[in-house]
Amino acid sequence: MSPEDSFPIQNEAISLMQKDAELAQLLPFEELSQDQAEDILSQASVRRVPANATYFNEGDSAKNFYLLLDGVLRVVQVTEQGEQVVILHVVPGKMFGIAKAFENDTYHATARAASEGVALSWPSEVWDEFIAKYPGFLQATRSAVGERVEEMQEKIVEMATLQVEQRIAHAILRLVRQTGKETEQGIEIDFPLTRQDISEMTGTTLHSVSRYMSKWQKDGIVNSGRRRVVVCRPQDLPV
Amino acid sequence: MSPEDSFPIQNEAISLMQKDAELAQLLPFEELSQDQAEDILSQASVRRVPANATYFNEGDSAKNFYLLLDGVLRVVQVTEQGEQVVILHVVPGKMFGIAKAFENDTYHATARAASEGVALSWPSEVWDEFIAKYPGFLQATRSAVGERVEEMQEKIVEMATLQVEQRIAHAILRLVRQTGKETEQGIEIDFPLTRQDISEMTGTTLHSVSRYMSKWQKDGIVNSGRRRVVVCRPQDLPV
DNA sequence: TCTGTAATTTGCGAAATCGCAAAGTACTTT
């Protein structure tokens, strides 16, 4: 984290959180008193990251853990050959960079902003303090880990059993569930997403993604454009 | 768990643990006093599971968590089409069935014995008690979760970027690392393992596994037989 | 408006992998 893009918590973050009552529900702070919430927030910094920049990189010392307030980010790994693989996406209200929950002292993947993002961050040293002081925090970290394991498990099963077309469909449907916004034409995935991005989520090539999406476009199942995916008839995507 | 194959901890388990000093190092009990270890052990049951039987099934109420003492087990998921997918293997010294660490009240995968196994089990209710009383326990659970996430992440990257031949090689090498025993011919994977099993680990067919392993056999890289895999020259397996 | 860049589409041949079928082999049970 470079010093110039991280600040002690200010009105900005508090207003961001108050702005969205629904978001506040998702925070690990839900079962806390006003005082406790203020204690936790007082130790947080706000971090704003432009699209395609990283919150941290694989191998970095795990100095902080984060809570995403706005934007979407990808957790990615890069192979020795330089191929990117998207492990999962993080949406607002979710914690990330929680190396402490894995007894790690470095991050084991890179967190890259898919769209401009805002996150709260805490120094990893307060992790154990929060666990000890706030029972809801332990529970929140467990849930975060559990969701993550669940999602990775699903992904392994999909990659092991489905063909490319179905894997692409599943990946799109997952993003629809996680970030979908209603529009007149259908449900739109709420951040810029290229064919290449989708191929990195599904272990295929951008060409194959394009071929299948063109077919779905013809069939009126999706309505996608440059860096944009709208799903009109989710139920008609293949299994 | 059926009542007839689970017993309060007896000399059997204690002797099993004392028998193998190395194993004792791996236990989450390492930093405990004799008294504390006895407290923990006194609440455990011993469970013996024959090869191909399950410790628990996906969807079961998560009544217990486990520590594997002997044998190897597979964590598997079954698709709607009945295809088995092996998520990972558990070897002696590792905890499993730790739904509590994910804030789940049911198991989200099936644990099936690859070879006859012995495990300690505790009722899930004591999880939080152990966490509170024994700091080393929290650390051990974090490490267990961290290793698991790490392994799943690796698997996702492999499935996304490698061809079938390389995926098979990686799967075999991982088992060699986890369970390999030195023999005169090379390193043997220490439990019965069929071509079908390997295909369920790598998202391919038993036929493809057989074809590649036959090739490696011809090249003297492996020496495998019925339900048996010995790797002679691990460094010559493809990437 | 023009120009350059990034993203997408599409065609076509090559390669990888599967699916089916059949035969061979090792182990178990009777």
Added chain:
DNA sequence: AAAGTACTTTGCGATTTCGCAAATTACAGA
């Protein structure tokens, strides 16, 4: 010893998917 079962091997055609190339389109910046 014989029979049965589970596991493995192998061949071959069908299918999926890739890789490369080229053309097209959308958007951003000058």
